[in-house]
Amino acid sequence: MHSGILYSLGQSLREILTSLIGVPILVDLLMTIICATILLLIMATSALVFTLGERKICAFIQVRIGPNRVGPGGLLQSVADMLKLMDKEDIVPRGIDTWLWVLSPILLLVPSALIYAFFPFDDGVILADVNVGLFLLIAITSQTVLPFLMGGYSSNSKYALIGGMRTVAQMLGYEVPMVFALMGIVMITGSLKMSAIVEAQSDVWFIVLQPLAFLIYIITALVESNRPPFNIVEGESEIIAGPFTEYTGMRWALFFLAEFSNLMCIGILTTTLFLGGWHGPDFLPGFCWFWIKTFLCVLFYQWVGWTFPRARVDSMLSFGWKVLLPIALINVLLTGVGIYVYNVM
Amino acid sequence: MAQTEKYVLNMGPQHPSTHGVLQVQVELDGENIVGAKPVMGYLHRGIEKLMESRTYVQCVPFTDRLDYVSAMNNNLGFCMAVEKLAGIEVPERAEYIRVICAELNRIASHHVFIGSLTNDLGSATGMIYAFRDREKILDLFNIICGARMTAHYIRIGGVAADAQDEFLRDTQKFIDYVPEMLDEYNKLFSGNEIFQARMKKTSIITKEMALKFGMSGPNIRASGVDYDIRKIDKYGAYGKFDFDVPLGKRGDNWDRYMIRMKEIAESAKIIQQALDNMPEGPYMAKVPKVLRPPKGDAYHRVENTRGELGFYIVSDGSTKPYRVHIRRPSFVNLQALDTMCKGMLLADAVTAFATIDPLMGEVDC
Numbered sequence: 001m002h003s004g005i006l007y008s009l010g011q012s013l014r015e016i017l018t019s020l021i022g023v024p025i026l027v028d029l030l031m032t033i034i035c036a037t038i039l040l041l042i043m044a045t046s047a048l049v050f051t052l053g054e055r056k057i058c059a060f061i062q063v064r065i066g067p068n069r070v071g072p073g074g075l076l077q078s079v080a081d082m083l084k085l086m087d088k089e090d091i092v093p094r095g096i097d098t099w100l101w102v103l104s105p106i107l108l109l110v111p112s113a114l115i116y117a118f119f120p121f122d123d124g125v126i127l128a129d130v131n132v133g134l135f136l137l138i139a140i141t142s143q144t145v146l147p148f149l150m151g152g153y154s155s156n157s158k159y160a161l162i163g164g165m166r167t168v169a170q171m172l173g174y175e176v177p178m179v180f181a182l183m184g185i186v187m188i189t190g191s192l193k194m195s196a197i198v199e200a201q202s203d204v205w206f207i208v209l210q211p212l213a214f215l216i217y218i219i220t221a222l223v224e225s226n227r228p229p230f231n232i233v234e235g236e237s238e239i240i241a242g243p244f245t246e247y248t249g250m251r252w253a254l255f256f257l258a259e260f261s262n263l264m265c266i267g268i269l270t271t272t273l274f275l276g277g278w279h280g281p282d283f284l285p286g287f288c289w290f291w292i293k294t295f296l297c298v299l300f301y302q303w304v305g306w307t308f309p310r311a312r313v314d315s316m317l318s319f320g321w322k323v324l325l326p327i328a329l330i331n332v333l334l335t336g337v338g339i340y341v342y343n344v345m
Numbered sequence: 346m347a348q349t350e351k352y353v354l355n356m357g358p359q360h361p362s363t364h365g366v367l368q369v370q371v372e373l374d375g376e377n378i379v380g381a382k383p384v385m386g387y388l389h390r391g392i393e394k395l396m397e398s399r400t401y402v403q404c405v406p407f408t409d410r411l412d413y414v415s416a417m418n419n420n421l422g423f424c425m426a427v428e429k430l431a432g433i434e435v436p437e438r439a440e441y442i443r444v445i446c447a448e449l450n451r452i453a454s455h456h457v458f459i460g461s462l463t464n465d466l467g468s469a470t471g472m473i474y475a476f477r478d479r480e481k482i483l484d485l486f487n488i489i490c491g492a493r494m495t496a497h498y499i500r501i502g503g504v505a506a507d508a509q510d511e512f513l514r515d516t517q518k519f520i521d522y523v524p525e526m527l528d529e530y531n532k533l534f535s536g537n538e539i540f541q542a543r544m545k546k547t548s549i550i551t552k553e554m555a556l557k558f559g560m561s562g563p564n565i566r567a568s569g570v571d572y573d574i575r576k577i578d579k580y581g582a583y584g585k586f587d588f589d590v591p592l593g594k595r596g597d598n599w600d601r602y603m604i605r606m607k608e609i610a611e612s613a614k615i616i617q618q619a620l621d622n623m624p625e626g627p628y629m630a631k632v633p634k635v636l637r638p639p640k641g642d643a644y645h646r647v648e649n650t651r652g653e654l655g656f657y658i659v660s661d662g663s664t665k666p667y668r669v670h671i672r673r674p675s676f677v678n679l680q681a682l683d684t685m686c687k688g689m690l691l692a693d694a695v696t697a698f699a700t701i702d703p704l705m706g707e708v709d710c
Contacts, residue, residue: 235467306468308537309537311542
């Protein structure tokens with residue numbers, strides 16, 4: 001059935017738990033809790049790693065040195081950043097809509113943590129391999145719009161409000177082409193199950209079969225996660241920080257954490273959907289390939305982000321509706337024809 | 346029925362993109378700009394008034410603080426006005442050194458323009474590249490006078506110290522580097538699709554409008570008006586050098602950007618000629634210890650990085666100027682902001698502001 005170190009580790013853990021407790025439901029529950037904890041830890045660590053990575057890579061691209069004072073070679077810089085954020089005063093601005101304002105960063109973090117349940121990290125290593133995995137993923141990621149809008153609306157600041165409104169416009173413009181681009185993959189796989197999508201790429205990666213969808217996905221993923229050149233929601237030279245303008249300290253850190261979690265999430269999704277997931281030559285275990293590809297994707301997204309200037313709102317939206325959507329539809333058509341021809345042959 | 350309402354957004358005085366303490370009251374309809382009203386005065390130090398209570402020599406450092414990213418040009422303008430008033434002949438070598446310094450500073454100032462423009466367009470990378478190269482020029486100033494930004498190097502009657510061989514050699518090195526530098530900028534931003542989309546055909550100032558606003562410098566040349574005081578007045582040693590005045594066609598943000606890119610190349614050309622023909626001789630004229638220009642007035646204008654910088658000095662025969670008026674190009678150019686922003690998007694206001702390239706030290710004076 002399944003192979004791989006992570007899978008066998010999980011199986012043996014389950015066996016140990018079964019021999020200790022014996023009740024299958026309790027074992028399942030315990031396994032889920034353990035997995036969820038590990039995923040949350042991965043998420044938190046990745047934020048730390050990516051902060052440092054982003055600083056160092058950004059510095060490299062920008063002909064700077066980057067942080068090099070805290071710890072050996074600046075390795076502990078992100079820890080220092082976190083400590084600094086915790087130490088900061090929690091400023092609550094006057095005239096805010098308190099509930100919305102307080103809930104916004106929390107609600108933003110929840111979906112970006114939730115989607116980690118649907119990622120196949122290795123053969124058979126997936127917390128929730130539901131039948132409508134991809135659909136759920138997209139549904140949950142589009143939830144991030146709401147907290148942004150909440151934060152923007154409740155902050156009692158015009159900059160935040162503009163940022164919040166931009167999120168909505170942006171989501172309308174980009175969710176549609178993204179979904180249609182991913183449609184090609186679903187058509188080829190014949191399933192929305194994440195594990196099935198990875199399984200289908202054991203011979204040929206979808207980047208080969210779906211180059212158009214891949215391009216569209218890269219662009220829309222950058223928009224989805226508010227990465228430059230599409231970081232118009234928080235375009236710092238226009239609207240300071242968009243919805244997070246009025247947040248400080250740990251509240252702001254939650255936004256920050258969600259942003260990095262989203263960055264890793266699009267890296268993982270690119271890997272899973274187009275780059276064959278955990279598939280790779282046999283000399284490394286599957287999860288190693290998975291992480292190598294993910295990190296390369298993240299590196300790519302960061303590289304793009306630090307090279308391009310920010311696109312303007314209107315050109316971005318018209319690009320989404322007038323260019324990406326038609327291409328995505330054409331891609332669906334081509335995929336359909338391709339599948340038909342393949343089946344006939 | 347849904348109702349919409351216009352609202353006013355205060356950009357500044359604390360805002361990442363106002364390059365100093367300027368407040369712009371932007372009237373918005375959604376994200377479309379209906380009007381933009383610059384509110385200035387946050388950096389007003391009363392330099393004109395301060396000058397009235399200082400001797401002429403003591404006035405020069407104030408000019409450094411006007412347009413603090415091209416201090417040499419300001420020194421030059423004031424010193425030449427005083428020299429005109431007092432009838433001081435400046436030695437040729439000093440004139441050449443002045444030209445080198447002024448043009449180097451023009452390049453450095455354009456670096457700041459490119460850097461802040463790309464930063465405002467959301468690419469911090471561009472800023473760092475421009476500032477890395479600006480650093481090279483500041484190092485040159487460090488060699489020649491010990492100061493980096495507020496140089497106070499050009500003095501009444503000449504320059505503060507002779508240009509050392511080290512300075513001339515390093516300047517030559519920098520000039521050799523300029524084509525490579527411009528090439529890198531072109532690769533990094535000028536050729537970028539997003540950059541072009543944001544710059545082209547936005548915030549257009551026509552020839553007529555530019556003339557009406559009394560704009561000057563790269564801003565008016567971008568609109569296609571051939572107006573370069575270095576060419577018209579041929580002040581100092583500028584008459585001896587061969588250089589072109591790049592002109593724009595449409596007067597949009599892109600033209601204003603490209604003009605400055607081309608001007609960097611032209612400035613490098615001037616510096617190269619000055620280095621090749623550098624005359625020997627004194628670097629300072631015989632200026633009396635206590636300078637008492639005769640009664641009268643003098644106006645002298647120079648082509649500052651941002652446009653026509655004029656100093657009008659009235660002397661009552663004493664050691665201090667009776668009245669100094671400074672015609673600041675940034676102040677005049679900033680008038681166009683409202684016209685440039687109307688009908689554009691909020692993101693364009695930032696670009697428009699960056700391409701006018703005003704400097705708050707000069708606007709508020």
